[in-house]
């Protein structure tokens with residue numbers, strides 16, 4: 001399907017830079033939107049909620065100044081353990097954020113409230129049953145997170161996911177998981193997706209909030225270094241083996257579930273370290289060799305994308 005009206009004519013590349021906990025803050029999101037791809041941040045990166053009120057005001061002021069730039073998005077984690085959900089959704093509605101990405105839960109209420117003011121909702125899934133449920137409540141787009149993605153990744157092949165979802169969903173399909181180069185973006189489209197979703201590649205940029213040590217580890221790591229485990233947050237996610245060891249843990253001993261592991265709180269020392277000290281990444285790390293500015297990275301992705309000759 002064609003890109004939604006909100007994105008048309010405003011994008012350098014058909015890409016959404018995904019929202020990342022403790023990484024995606026307004027300076028990164030603003031640089032991404034200015035470079036012509038959709039930038040997004042998790043609402044819970046703004047602490048306390050009053051800061052979200054401020055950030056949304058700033059993002060809207062930026063859009064009003066530069067209407068041709070790519071729109072920004074806000075990510076709402078719908079999981080019942082998110083104590084901020086009601087408050088953050090109220091703020092999104094108050095500021096009429098143009099684009100909302102929902103993850104881990106049922107997006108029905110968000111769809112109703114955001115579409116009522118003309119906003120758009122894309123829901124993030126790792127499997128077909130959740131994609132069907134989200135399609136049934138009227139989401140505008142589905143973000144399919146395939147095997148090898150950073151954060152809470154799925155286990156399905158991107159080929160299988162995109163093909164099956166395309167059979168029943170006529171909205172925008174965004175594919176995520178280990179997408180690091182311009183050729184990968186083109187490949188996602190060839191496979192049947194409308195847009196690509198890129199997280200890990202944007203952690204290693206000048207504007208990202210990640211520490212220098214985290215960025216350097218992304219340069220060192222290769223696909224085989226990712227440990228896929230529910231141990232830290234209760235839901236399987238990919239973490240760099242090197243950061244698990246640096247935190248004094250043994251990768252082989254964090255493969256199973258852990259009592260008290262929870263998405264929003266962590267529960268116990270190991271849980272609190274996840275994301276902050278135990279660093280998540282996708283299997284696309286092998287293609288990360290530097291820490292460019294967002295503008296330089298997007299220019300490079302665009303050149304690689306245009307160079308694909310098919």
Ligand SMILES: Cc1cc2nc3c(=O)[nH]c(=O)nc-3n(C[C@H](O)[C@H](O)[C@H](O)COP(=O)(O)O)c2cc1C
Nearest residue numbers: 018020021042103149150151177178198199200282
């Ligand atoms: C450090 C990190 C933090 C993340 N935090 C979130 C989050 O808060 N909300 C969310 O919906 N997805 C989150 N994700 C997942 C991304 O939105 C996206 O699905 C993933 O980065 C895509 O795969 P890639 O990293 O291989 O490009 C996170 C991913 C990483 C690597």
